[in-house]
Amino acid sequence: MSEGKNNRLLLIGLVLVALVASLGAYFGRTSDTRASEALDQAKASKKLQSLAELDGKAPSHRALDVQTWTTAEGAKVLFVAAPELPMFDLRLIFAAGSSQDGDTPGLATLTNAMLNEGIAGKNVSQIAEGFESLGAGFSNGAYKDMAIASLRSLSAVDKREPALKLFAEVVGKPTIPADSLARIKNQMLAGFEYQKQNPGKLASLELMRRLYGEHPYAHSSDGTALSIPGISVAQIKAFHAKAYTAGNVVIALVGDLSRPEAEAIAAQVSAALPKGPALAKIAPPSEPKAGSHHIDFPSKQTNLLLAQLGIDRDDPDYAALSLGNQILGGGGFGTRLMSEVREKRGLTYGVYSGFSPMQARGPFMINLQTRAEMSEGTLKLVQDVLADYLQSGPTQKELDDAKRELAGSFPLSTASNADIVGQLGAMGFYNLPLNYLEDFMKQSQDLTVDQVKAAMNKHLSTDKMVVVTVGPTVPQKPLPAPTDKPSEQPLGVPEH
Numbered sequence: 001m002s003e004g005k006n007n008r009l010l011l012i013g014l015v016l017v018a019l020v021a022s023l024g025a026y027f028g029r030t031s032d033t034r035a036s037e038a039l040d041q042a043k044a045s046k047k048l049q050s051l052a053e054l055d056g057k058a059p060s061h062r063a064l065d066v067q068t069w070t071t072a073e074g075a076k077v078l079f080v081a082a083p084e085l086p087m088f089d090l091r092l093i094f095a096a097g098s099s100q101d102g103d104t105p106g107l108a109t110l111t112n113a114m115l116n117e118g119i120a121g122k123n124v125s126q127i128a129e130g131f132e133s134l135g136a137g138f139s140n141g142a143y144k145d146m147a148i149a150s151l152r153s154l155s156a157v158d159k160r161e162p163a164l165k166l167f168a169e170v171v172g173k174p175t176i177p178a179d180s181l182a183r184i185k186n187q188m189l190a191g192f193e194y195q196k197q198n199p200g201k202l203a204s205l206e207l208m209r210r211l212y213g214e215h216p217y218a219h220s221s222d223g224t225a226l227s228i229p230g231i232s233v234a235q236i237k238a239f240h241a242k243a244y245t246a247g248n249v250v251i252a253l254v255g256d257l258s259r260p261e262a263e264a265i266a267a268q269v270s271a272a273l274p275k276g277p278a279l280a281k282i283a284p285p286s287e288p289k290a291g292s293h294h295i296d297f298p299s300k301q302t303n304l305l306l307a308q309l310g311i312d313r314d315d316p317d318y319a320a321l322s323l324g325n326q327i328l329g330g331g332g333f334g335t336r337l338m339s340e341v342r343e344k345r346g347l348t349y350g351v352y353s354g355f356s357p358m359q360a361r362g363p364f365m366i367n368l369q370t371r372a373e374m375s376e377g378t379l380k381l382v383q384d385v386l387a388d389y390l391q392s393g394p395t396q397k398e399l400d401d402a403k404r405e406l407a408g409s410f411p412l413s414t415a416s417n418a419d420i421v422g423q424l425g426a427m428g429f430y431n432l433p434l435n436y437l438e439d440f441m442k443q444s445q446d447l448t449v450d451q452v453k454a455a456m457n458k459h460l461s462t463d464k465m466v467v468v469t470v471g472p473t474v475p476q477k478p479l480p481a482p483t484d485k486p487s488e489q490p491l492g493v494p495e496h
């Protein structure tokens with residue numbers, strides 16, 4: 001169970017992540033066979049819009065009629081009716097991520113992984129077969145701030161009701177079988193051994209320790225090889241009873257349901273959860289000590305990570321920082337960093353920057369791999385690009401291009417029910433307004449060069465960077481001069 005990569009959509013900014021990692025193979029089992037068949041049939045009955053029909057205009061954004069209420073047990077619900085397809089998506093977002101681990105790193109992740117390993121009368125295989133036989137899919141995962149459990153099902157009553165009953169038992173009353181716990185622990189321990197051979201993972205772990213110190217964000221969501229073996233069934237049951245409560249969850253629901261049906265589903269799920277209040281939010285982190293730290297590792301390339309504390313999720317500068325970062329290093333080719341480091345000098349396959357706002361201040365990070373013998377010069381180049389960008393700000397053309405790109409990608413944020421349920425989950429978990437998506441888009445399109453520059457300088461400083469490098473210690477070579485056609489092409493594939 002690794003820490004999450006967030007999709008790269010600027011509009012949601014989840015930490016789901018994180019940075020920056022994928023879900024482990026044991027997070028959950030999904031089966032959407034019958035749902036997929038229904039989806040195909042529904043699509044066949046609709047006329048698909050062609051690119052020609054757009055006539056050069058940006059695709060229209062799907063307006064969301066978000067309805068919200070609170071269940072009798074205190075769960076916050078956000079619902080969007082979507083009758084176009086005969087299915088629904090349900091997601092539970094608990095404030096039960098690794099920031100709630102306390103003195104037991106990995107407890108939140110291990111608890112989440114155990115949800116679908118056993119309930120009364122059913123083992124892990126029978127649970128998976130139960131969802132599959134109904135054409136339903138279950139998935140789950142844990143991150144820094146949150147833990148999630150999701151269900152996708154056909155909305156027909158004969159499929160919906162048994163799928164919901166099974167889902168409610170899995171999330172509300174897991175039995176935590178000892179044999180499954182031992183198996184998952186072994187998988188996690190094997191993962192820790194693999195991490196020792198992954199310089200990128202080593203760099204990320206060290207960076208978070210340096211950046212957050214004693215703060216709960218400092219440790220890996222997966223825990224450590226020392227913490228995982230000692231976690232007991234009793235500890236997991238206690239964490240579940242405390243963190244998987246109706247008062248500590250946001251319920252996001254999208255699909256072919258009426259308001260009364262949605263209310264009934266939310267009430268059923270809420271009642272199945274343990275009773276209890278929301279957990280207290282974690283304290284803000286302290287500013288770290290800036291500096292550089294190197295881990296020697298036998299490889300041809302060096303991993304470079306530069307970071308400092310960024311913003312929390314409700315910071316009013318979020319839109320300006322998102323657009324500003326899009327120009328610096330968040331948008332792939334054509335960004336300041338990619339242009340100077342890859343396109344003009346061929347020093348890397350890719351270089352990226354990004355804010356990862358969370359409940360507390362998440363990191364702003366720049367990451368890349370480069371040739372070991374040019375790592376020091378490349379690091380200096382990246383630092384110079386950032387310093388120049390903060391000093392000069394974006395050009396009007398860069399800002400206009402970023403706005404057009406955002407406008408073009410904006411409809412993707414609500415292109416499917418799965419996208420919408422993710423948006424609702426984020427809005428509920430981070431207490432964002434119901435019209436957040438529209439407000440974000442308007443704020444972004446109204447931004448000026450001076451506003452973006454001011455926001456970037458308010459939250460970033462070259463003097464506050466924590467730098468971690470992982471690679472071999474080798475004699476350094478000077479960087480090639482910038483050119484439109486660098487003599488050395490970028491390395492084809494990043495290591496690990």
